[in-house]
């Protein structure tokens with residue numbers, strides 16, 4: 001219960017419920033959870049191409065030949081990727097920046113995966129880069145920086161538009177909001 005309570009969103013009551021559930025549950029189910037927890041630390045690593053969470057060198061999206069590798073959605077964190085994936089509207093692939101530019105927190109462009117993105121675009125095969133950072137001050141600043149370093153590479157650079165209110169987060173956006181933001185993306 002002490003360990004469960006350290007998890008985000010789990011209070012004392014929930015920790016108690018989960019602990020008692022695990023006591024009652026079959027050995028197989030309980031061990032499946034334990035194995036999954038241990039795999040997070042042992043097997044999960046950043047995808048070598050897009051920095052999404054992966055269990056091998058490439059994540060399941062980069063490894064999927066049905067995805068359009070020419071359209072790259074640039075997001076701040078893996079959670080944003082999951083939100084966009086949940087719309088079922090993305091046929092392209094992703095690039096996870098692993099954060100956003102925040103000078104006050106000491107996070108600059110070099111702390112993100114921007115150089116890897118530029119290299120990926122220069123490597124060819126990318127037609128459109130969709131800036132899907134959050135519509136916050138930091139997200140906008142990051143999008144601006146990414147678009148400036150990609151200028152001259154010849155790819156179309158678009159930004160998610162309407163639907164996402166300024167200051168909101170992709171992670172918490174509804175499917176309808178994300179759909180509108182995706183459809184209304186504009187060239188930057």
Ligand SMILES: [Zn+2]
Pocket residue numbers: 047048049050051052058059060061062063
């Ligand atoms: Zn990947």
